[in-house]
Amino acid sequence: MKILITGNTGYIGPVLVRHLRKALPDAELIGFDSGFFTHCLTAVQYMPEFDLNAQYWGDIRNFPDELLKGVDAVVHLCAVSNDPMGNRFESVTRDINFEASRNLALSAKKQGVKAFVFASSCSMYGYAEGGPRKESDPLNPLTAYARSKVAVEKELEKLGSTDFAVTSLRFSTACGMSRRLRLDLVLNDFVACAVAAGEITVLSDGTPWRPLIDVKDMSRAIDWGISRKPDMGGAFLAVNVGCSEWNYQVKDLAEAVAKSVPGTKVSINTNAQPDKRSYQVDFSQFAELAPDYQPQVTLQQSIEELREGLEQMGFADKNFRESQFMRLKMLDTHIAENVLNEQLFWKNRHHFNSIISSSNMISKPGQNGPGFEKSQESSGFFHNVIAGKTEDVWNDI
Numbered sequence: 001m002k003i004l005i006t007g008n009t010g011y012i013g014p015v016l017v018r019h020l021r022k023a024l025p026d027a028e029l030i031g032f033d034s035g036f037f038t039h040c041l042t043a044v045q046y047m048p049e050f051d052l053n054a055q056y057w058g059d060i061r062n063f064p065d066e067l068l069k070g071v072d073a074v075v076h077l078c079a080v081s082n083d084p085m086g087n088r089f090e091s092v093t094r095d096i097n098f099e100a101s102r103n104l105a106l107s108a109k110k111q112g113v114k115a116f117v118f119a120s121s122c123s124m125y126g127y128a129e130g131g132p133r134k135e136s137d138p139l140n141p142l143t144a145y146a147r148s149k150v151a152v153e154k155e156l157e158k159l160g161s162t163d164f165a166v167t168s169l170r171f172s173t174a175c176g177m178s179r180r181l182r183l184d185l186v187l188n189d190f191v192a193c194a195v196a197a198g199e200i201t202v203l204s205d206g207t208p209w210r211p212l213i214d215v216k217d218m219s220r221a222i223d224w225g226i227s228r229k230p231d232m233g234g235a236f237l238a239v240n241v242g243c244s245e246w247n248y249q250v251k252d253l254a255e256a257v258a259k260s261v262p263g264t265k266v267s268i269n270t271n272a273q274p275d276k277r278s279y280q281v282d283f284s285q286f287a288e289l290a291p292d293y294q295p296q297v298t299l300q301q302s303i304e305e306l307r308e309g310l311e312q313m314g315f316a317d318k319n320f321r322e323s324q325f326m327r328l329k330m331l332d333t334h335i336a337e338n339v340l341n342e343q344l345f346w347k348n349r350h351h352f353n354s355i356i357s358s359s360n361m362i363s364k365p366g367q368n369g370p371g372f373e374k375s376q377e378s379s380g381f382f383h384n385v386i387a388g389k390t391e392d393v394w395n396d397i
């Protein structure tokens, strides 16, 4: 089986690739990414992309369709991936998250791909009172990011067919450790606060409801989406992914982290304006359709793995909300350094190359073996990590 994963060099991608490499050892795994966050690594010995058969670099808005040849399943992670970035880059968010996603799905169907798994989000429920939201409940997207996910789902619904199973996984908010960490996620932020400062500052009044899911359990759900046939849930399926016990109020998450990291104080901003994004989610459809792929990680385990991961990194940055582990901060840094433009296109491929090489992780010691062989070169602009080195096959940007 050949699987293309877009947006694989972000936060979820490295965890997913590790999971798929183990669960589907014979699968050919290829990645496609623009590399905005590729150098934002944690304590790792080698680039997570060495677990792939090939890595392509390029922009999804100029996706070279030939990469879909022979592909059985597409996992589409690539996106402007949260509300702050969506607010800052509103029209680009529409271009990348909506237009390019629809075009990718159309091309995938045309090229005979059998399964298309889309990383959607429960944030499309927005502010929802009156109990946990089911898939059939009205949507209330409050941000450009959430609206883009709703818009893609509408298009994908038209494309699902007996030979093209489309699964839109409406994920809860992610948490947990990854070889490319994000600290702009509620639980990850709290653990980083506890480790670096011994104090969790909750920016809201702590009352909003937020369903959470560990990145390992997201990977398990994606694995299910890849294998899902249209007769299990329909040619197009939108499904909430998570479990009901993981519907938490933000203040409860802060208390759980404080318990796990002894000596941590919790300060809640009681004067904060009410956070409009608050919802609980009903996961019964996912439990019914995917009994063997249900979340397994406990909240305690997620917190522990984050704490251990941060400690291994020697993490002590009290000012981490200004660091490279905040996605928006990273994009703004690229723009301030004049290597990325406001439309989120790299200005020059040499800039991109130097960012990738600055991670110092291109070569995996002693690794030149099977799985890293040169994949077919083709036209279009992309760049390939192969056999422990990068090969420059860019055309014009």
Ligand SMILES: NC(=O)c1ccc[n+]([C@@H]2O[C@H](COP(=O)([O-])OP(=O)(O)OC[C@H]3O[C@@H](n4cnc5c(N)ncnc54)[C@H](O)[C@@H]3O)[C@@H](O)[C@H]2O)c1
Pocket (backbone or CB within 6 Å): 006, 007, 008, 009, 010, 011, 012, 013, 032, 033, 034, 035, 036, 037, 038, 058, 059, 060, 061, 076, 077, 078, 079, 080, 081, 082, 096, 119, 120, 121, 122, 170, 171, 172, 173, 174, 175, 182, 185, 327
């Ligand atoms: N993290 C969460 O809480 C969460 C929850 C629900 C859904 N999701 C969805 O899961 C997916 C992955 O999330 P993540 O947390 O790994 O995000 P991320 O921001 O860490 O990774 C996204 C990746 O997409 C790439 N990308 C962005 N624009 C691109 C473009 N124009 N061309 C090529 N590549 C591009 C980036 O370089 C990055 O590597 C996203 O679609 C996100 O919306 C995430």
